[in-house]
Amino acid sequence: MIGLPDRAVGSRVHGRTAERAEIDALRRGARVGRGGALLLLGASGLGRTTLVDHGARPINGGTVLHLRATVAESTRIHSGLHALLRPVAEQLRCIADFRIDALLAAVGLTGTERRVPEVRIGDAPLEPEPDSLGRALLHTLSVLAAGRALLCCIDDADRLDRASRDALCFAIRRLTPAHRAAVLLAAREDGRAWPPEIRTRRLAPLDEPAATALLTDRAPGPLSPEVRDVLLRAGHGVPRQLIELVDGLSGTQLAGLDPLPERLLAAQSLRRAHRTHLAGLPTDARELLLLASTALEVEPAAGLGTVLRAAERAGLASGSLEIAESEGLVFGDGDRLHFTDPLLRTASYRGEPSWRRRAAHRRLAEVLIEQGDTVSGLRHRAASVVGSDDGLAETIETAVGRATAGETLDSTTLLACSSALAAAAELTEDTARRADRLVRAAEHAWSAGRTDRVRPLLTRLRDLPPQPILRGRLEFLGGIVELRDGIVDDAREALLLAADHLAATDPGLAAEALVRAAEAALITGDEQGFLSEVDAVANLRGSRRVEPDPDGDRGVPGWTDGDAALTPVLHGDGRAGTDAAQVLRRRAEREDSPELLAHLASAALLVGALSVARVTATRAVVRARARGRLAIIPQALEHLAYAELRLGAHARAAEHATAGLAAARAAGQGNCALQLRAVLAMSAAVTGDAAGCRAHAEAVIATGRVRGLAMAVSVADWSLARLDLSLSRPQDAADRLFPLVEGRSEHSHFAVRIFAVPCLAEAVVLARDSRRIDVALRRFEQRARTTEDAGALAQALRCRALLAADPASADRLFGEALRLHEAAGADFEGARTQRLHGEILRRRRRPRAARVQLGGALRRFEACGARIWADRAREELRAAGAEPAALSPGRIARLTPQQLRIARQVAAGATNREVASTLCLSPRTVDHHLRNVFVVLGVRSRTELAHVLVADDGIGTSSHPSASEPTVLPSNTVLPSNTVFQNAVLPNSTVRPNETRA
Numbered sequence: 001m002i003g004l005p006d007r008a009v010g011s012r013v014h015g016r017t018a019e020r021a022e023i024d025a026l027r028r029g030a031r032v033g034r035g036g037a038l039l040l041l042g043a044s045g046l047g048r049t050t051l052v053d054h055g056a057r058p059i060n061g062g063t064v065l066h067l068r069a070t071v072a073e074s075t076r077i078h079s080g081l082h083a084l085l086r087p088v089a090e091q092l093r094c095i096a097d098f099r100i101d102a103l104l105a106a107v108g109l110t111g112t113e114r115r116v117p118e119v120r121i122g123d124a125p126l127e128p129e130p131d132s133l134g135r136a137l138l139h140t141l142s143v144l145a146a147g148r149a150l151l152c153c154i155d156d157a158d159r160l161d162r163a164s165r166d167a168l169c170f171a172i173r174r175l176t177p178a179h180r181a182a183v184l185l186a187a188r189e190d191g192r193a194w195p196p197e198i199r200t201r202r203l204a205p206l207d208e209p210a211a212t213a214l215l216t217d218r219a220p221g222p223l224s225p226e227v228r229d230v231l232l233r234a235g236h237g238v239p240r241q242l243i244e245l246v247d248g249l250s251g252t253q254l255a256g257l258d259p260l261p262e263r264l265l266a267a268q269s270l271r272r273a274h275r276t277h278l279a280g281l282p283t284d285a286r287e288l289l290l291l292a293s294t295a296l297e298v299e300p301a302a303g304l305g306t307v308l309r310a311a312e313r314a315g316l317a318s319g320s321l322e323i324a325e326s327e328g329l330v331f332g333d334g335d336r337l338h339f340t341d342p343l344l345r346t347a348s349y350r351g352e353p354s355w356r357r358r359a360a361h362r363r364l365a366e367v368l369i370e371q372g373d374t375v376s377g378l379r380h381r382a383a384s385v386v387g388s389d390d391g392l393a394e395t396i397e398t399a400v401g402r403a404t405a406g407e408t409l410d411s412t413t414l415l416a417c418s419s420a421l422a423a424a425a426e427l428t429e430d431t432a433r434r435a436d437r438l439v440r441a442a443e444h445a446w447s448a449g450r451t452d453r454v455r456p457l458l459t460r461l462r463d464l465p466p467q468p469i470l471r472g473r474l475e476f477l478g479g480i481v482e483l484r485d486g487i488v489d490d491a492r493e494a495l496l497l498a499a500d501h502l503a504a505t506d507p508g509l510a511a512e513a514l515v516r517a518a519e520a521a522l523i524t525g526d527e528q529g530f531l532s533e534v535d536a537v538a539n540l541r542g543s544r545r546v547e548p549d550p551d552g553d554r555g556v557p558g559w560t561d562g563d564a565a566l567t568p569v570l571h572g573d574g575r576a577g578t579d580a581a582q583v584l585r586r587r588a589e590r591e592d593s594p595e596l597l598a599h600l601a602s603a604a605l606l607v608g609a610l611s612v613a614r615v616t617a618t619r620a621v622v623r624a625r626a627r628g629r630l631a632i633i634p635q636a637l638e639h640l641a642y643a644e645l646r647l648g649a650h651a652r653a654a655e656h657a658t659a660g661l662a663a664a665r666a667a668g669q670g671n672c673a674l675q676l677r678a679v680l681a682m683s684a685a686v687t688g689d690a691a692g693c694r695a696h697a698e699a700v701i702a703t704g705r706v707r708g709l710a711m712a713v714s715v716a717d718w719s720l721a722r723l724d725l726s727l728s729r730p731q732d733a734a735d736r737l738f739p740l741v742e743g744r745s746e747h748s749h750f751a752v753r754i755f756a757v758p759c760l761a762e763a764v765v766l767a768r769d770s771r772r773i774d775v776a777l778r779r780f781e782q783r784a785r786t787t788e789d790a791g792a793l794a795q796a797l798r799c800r801a802l803l804a805a806d807p808a809s810a811d812r813l814f815g816e817a818l819r820l821h822e823a824a825g826a827d828f829e830g831a832r833t834q835r836l837h838g839e840i841l842r843r844r845r846r847p848r849a850a851r852v853q854l855g856g857a858l859r860r861f862e863a864c865g866a867r868i869w870a871d872r873a874r875e876e877l878r879a880a881g882a883e884p885a886a887l888s889p890g891r892i893a894r895l896t897p898q899q900l901r902i903a904r905q906v907a908a909g910a911t912n913r914e915v916a917s918t919l920c921l922s923p924r925t926v927d928h929h930l931r932n933v934f935v936v937l938g939v940r941s942r943t944e945l946a947h948v949l950v951a952d953d954g955i956g957t958s959s960h961p962s963a964s965e966p967t968v969l970p971s972n973t974v975l976p977s978n979t980v981f982q983n984a985v986l987p988n989s990t991v992r993p994n995e996t997r998a
Contacts, residue, residue: 012217013050014239015210019201023055023184030151030182031059037172039157039194040186042203043328043340044277045240048186051203052155055184062149063088069159071280078107080164081137084152085109088144095143103136133163134170138179141171145180158187158328165192173197188328188340205237208665214239218246224256225670225703226485233452233668234264236342244269244343262456263350273343274351277329285327286348287311287360288320292330292337293349294360298379298419300412302337306371310363358384374399375413375420382423389427396424397437404444410628411448418444422457435467442477449630451668454481472501476513483520484631484669488708492520492529511537515599522606523671525710525749581609588616594624594632601639605646606751608787613643634664634672641679646755648791648826651865654683671709674700678712681719685726686828688868693723705747714740714752722759726868730766737763741776754783761799762836777803791829794820798833807844811837828869831860835873838880847880854880875901895936902926903933907946 013020019040026038042048049068056066065084073079081103085092089109092100104110144150154160160168172183173195185198194200206214211232216223227249235242245264252258278286288311295302311320324330330339339345349357361384368377378396385392400417403409421441428434438461445453458478467474479494495517502510518533581604588600597620604613617640624632637660644653657679664673677696684693697716704713717740724733737760739745741753757773757780764773777799784792794817801813814837821830838853854877861870878897895903905915912930916923939945 013047013054014214014217015206016047016051016203019051019203020054022199022201023051026182026184027055027057027059027151029177030145030149030180031062033145033149033180034177035145035175035179035181036177037175037183037185037198039198039200040184040203041189041194041200042186043188043238045238045341045343046203046205047239048203049155050239052153052184052186055151056153059149059151062151063144065150065152066155067153068155069157071159074159074161077161077163078133080154080160081133081167082107082109084154084164085140092140092144097139097143099136099139100143103133103140106133106136131166131170133167134174137167138171138174141175141181141183142179150181151184152181153184155186156188157185158192169195189331206239206242207237208232211235211237211239211242214242215246218243219254221251222255224254227254227256227260229665229668229670230260230452231264238342241341241343269343270347270350273341273347277327277344278348278351281327282317282320282323284317284320285323286352287314287316289324289329289348290352290356290360291364292339293345294357294380295337295364296339296345297349298361298364298383298416299376300415304332304335304337306364306367307337309367310360313363313366358386375403375416379416379420379423382420382427385427388429390429393424393427393433393437396420396427400424400440409447411630412628414444414448414628415450415453418442418448418450418453418457425460431465432467432469435461435464435470438464439470439473439477443473446477446480446631447629449633449663449667451481451485469505472498472506472509472513475501476509476516479513479520480516483516483523484634484667484671486671486707488520488524488671492517492524495520512595519602522751523675523711524708525714525747527750580607581612584609584616585612588612588619592623594620594627594629594636597623598632598636598639601636601643605639605642608784608789608792610643610647610789610791613639614647617643630663630667631669634660634667634669634676637663638672638675638679641676645679645682646791647824648828648830648864650683650686650828653679654687657683670703671707671712674704674707674709675712678704678715678719681716682722685719685723686864686866686869688726688866688871690723690727690868693719710747710749711752713747714745714749714756717745718752718756718759721756721763725759725763725766726872728872730763731769733763734760734767734769734771738771741773754780758795758799761802762832765802790820790824791826794818794824794826794833795829798829798836802836810840827860828864828866831857831864831866831869831873834860835869835876838873839876842876842880850880851877851882855882895933899929899933899936902929903937903945903949906930906933906942907949 022038026036029036040048040051052066052068056064058064065087067080067084069080069083073083085104085107086109089104092104093110101110141150141152154168157165157168168183168185172185175181175183175197185194187194189202205211212228215228215231215235231242231245235245246254248264248269249260250258253260278289281289288307291307291310291314292302295307308321321330321332325332328340329344330337332338339348361380365377365380365384368374368380371377375396378392378399382389382392382396400420403413403417418441421437421444425434425437425441428437438457442454442457442461445457454477458474458481461470461474475494476498479491479498482488482491482494495513499510499513499517502513514533514537518530518537521527521529521533584600584604584607588597588604591597591600597616601613601617601620604610604616617636620636621633621640624630624636637656641653641657641660644650644656657676661673661676661680664670664676678700681693681696681700684690684696697719700709700712700716704710704716717736721733721736721740724730724736737756740748741756741760742748743750743753753776757776761773761777763769764771777796780792780799781796784796797813797817797820801810801817804810804813814833817833818830818837821827821833834853834857838850838857841847841850841853854873858870858873858877861867861873875897878900902915906912912923912926915921916926933945934940937945
């Protein structure tokens with residue numbers, strides 16, 4: 001659980017659930033006289049002290065010894081034991097025990113002048129062995145724990161003096177539950193080993209939810225999503241650094257109203273870190289740390305060999321690295337050198353004078369250029385220069401050109417080239433040349449998936465005098481960044497402007513700008529704008545400037561082929577669906593650009609060519625990863641997740657969406673992250689994760705409405721409606737879906753209006769809602785015929801079956817729908833069709849036929865992992881007279897199906913009157929059944945009933961109405977005249993057609 005208040009600290013502790021649980025278990029053991037030890041290892045700033053404070057809370061009737069070791073006393077012998085035992089020294093002096101007396105004398109707590117006497121244990125003299133003090137300490141702790149609980153909490157144990165540490169390690173190695181004493185240690189990893197007998201937990205940086213909660217809790221006011229993402233990346237999950245980042249910003253900066261400073265960490269934080277950890281080091285050790293931190297200013301990782309060679313040229317002492325490692329400041333990992341705390345890295349660099357930093361850059365430049373890493377070496381050389389240097393800028397540009405000449409570039413190379421071009425721009429006098437280099441630096445940063453690097457470069461570009469020749473590229477890049485992480489309407493305007501500027505000079509990029517503008521219109525739900533932009537892209541094929549491109553490069557034809565295939569489908573040509581799918585498949589088979597493959601996958605989704613979309617999006621992901629095009633991966637995974645979702649492969653959709661969400665967050669693409677969270681919401685609605693569905697959907701709706709993400713918001717709304725259906729709340733689902741499908745919602749998306757119609761039809765029929773859906777259903781059928789999507793055609797037949805007045809027609813339509821589901825491989829939708837058919841057959845008193853359909857539905861739901869839907873199928877099977885093998889044979893097996901339904905709803909919190917209304921029974925009948933349930937199960941209260949169901953059922957309960965409770969239609973409502981339920985016989989009720997709906 002994230003964000004639990006900690007009374008010891010007086011603030012909220014975020015994350016660390018497992019660590020807190022282990023500490024609490026250690027405390028419980030101490031209270032009952034069970035000894036043990038726990039060691040928390042982690043770098044500075046990860047929250048060791050907070051966790052030790054959590055463990056050091058008072059224990060009723062017990063003793064808690066709390067020590068925080070300090071550097072100042074780390075060289076004073078026995079100072080650690082002296083500080084630990086001083087609070088109980090008086091108590092220990094009253095105990096007549098030679099070993100305790102010897103320990104007190106050794107650490108100077110006898111009450112007289114401190115001396116080191118001959119320590120005796122029993123009648124024998126204490127031999128002068130290092131372990132003798134440890135034996136005495138173990139005995140002393142055991143004596144203290146014999147009368148009452150004892151917990152020793154030692155923070156910064158790595159700073160204990162050597163004698164105290166050795167004695168403590170000796171005692172802990174031999175500490176057993178029988179000794180009754182508990183010990184909690186927290187320390188940095190400083191190269192010295194701790195006893196392997198100690199249970200150890202290494203602290204990792206906070207995960208994103210915990211870090212987000214910490215930032216939100218620490219911020220004095222609102223925290224904008226954009227600022228939050230920047231702080232998350234800068235904080236690296238380190239709690240102390242996250243706190244200092246928030247504390248260093250004003251309220252308006254946190255809210256996104258004022259720009260963030262170039263250096264996020266406050267100067268006082270860096271000075272404190274420098275003073276605390278670095279100022280006392282030998283000069284050569286500090287110089288080596290400066291070389292390491294300087295390397296990390298330019299490169300993502302500091303090469304150990306590079307740093308050591310630079311240190312050798314600087315004449316540094318050979319043991320400097322060992323000193324830094326022994327202090328727990330850095331550690332080696334293969335050929336890489338890492339700082340244990342990101343704050344230390346920043347403090348090591350920023351805490352030194354500028355002339356020393358420039359000297360470190362020069363030394364690293366010499367080594368790197370000799371090693372053949374020309375781009376990084378020149379970047380260091382540029383950082384060592386004060387003022388402009390056109391010659392060096394030209395050299396850097398030439399080196400970047402050579403580095404990017406290859407077809408495949410990884411993200412590290414792209415980012416290094418971006419950094420080098422940005423440095424070259426700073427060295428350039430000519431404004432036009434400087435702007436050109438900044439634009440190319442931003443383009444490389446975007447390709448590397450680093451939106452956080454792109455925005456500052458765009459800001460620097462806009463501060464320069466206007467450069468007409470670069471205006472189109474600048475607007476294009478700004479529009480792309482805004483499209484992926486900003487207000488989508490603003491992105492569309494920027495992209496249309498870019499297309500105008502680029503039409504004459506770069507038709508290929510102009511075509512891509514129009515494609516992205518069409519994508520923006522699609523995301524915002526502007527149907528007319530989307531059609532207009534798609535037509536404009538398709539019309540580029542007729543331009544005299546453009547010739548067919550059989551090789552399929554990223555020129556105009558590459559971007560226009562997909563939209564040319566889309567045009568007739570989007571304009572309602574009923575014969576164009578198959579042709580469009582074939583065109584897109586052939587185009588994708590000869591395409592190799594990840595950008596174009598992602599675009600073709602999107603086009604395939606729009607025309608309903610879902611298999612083509614899946615294959616093409618998969619290729620886009622593979623190509624983007626191979627070429628280091630990290631900016632494309634989130635978008636390609638988004639298309640892949642939506643293809644899997646529409647194909648009914650919800651588990652795979654969730655897997656791809658989870659991977660895409662991580663990639664989108666790493667690349668700073670917040671809008672893409674919201675689209676992927678909408679997929680996760682829909683997948684959670686299918687698998688029965690109600691809490692996950694609501695969490696994802698609410699996050700999408702809250703931010704998506706502000707940014708204009710109508711598609712994501714509509715999918716999130718649709719997910720909540722599908723969740724309502726799975727929880728037997730069809731009226732809630734209908735009320736949510738009608739504004740979405742009819743376009744009355746402000747953020748209703750034109751595509752989702754169509755796709756959500758089958759869910760609306762099911763909700764309307766199950767809820768006996770009198771509102772008409774004829775127009776929406778005809779629109780859905782037209783779309784299904786146009787795209788020739790077998791899955792959509794099957795859903796359309798299912799809707800007609802639900803609304804058919806004649807039972808024979810309904811059976812025929814259900815059968816045809818199921819055949820199409822099987823042909824399309826849509827297991828989940830096929831299971832839904834079988835479940836609805838089975839429910840209707842059961843209500844027609846055809847239990848044998850119903851069991852066939854419901855059994856098939858159950859198997860399909862279980863194969864899809866649709867837990868809640870499978871539970872509903874089981875309940876319907878029970879009602880149809882079958883006993884599914886999946887149900888456990890516990891006490892609840894003795895209940896009748898009607899008793900089980902009532903028991904589930906009562907256990908979920910429903911009143912007898914609410915149960916009666918849902919099941920079409922009288923309150924008196926419910927009361928009668930409930931009394932029998934209590935007798936059969938041997939319970940006396942509703943609370944006991946809930947516990948029995950959870951313990952004995954194997955399925956459990958859910959919020960009212962029951963997640964596994966099939967909808968039974970109220971007897972006081974009238975069905976639409978064209979529904980098969982008109983002929984259904986409802987249990988314990990009579991259909992009265994002439995009554996009006998309440």
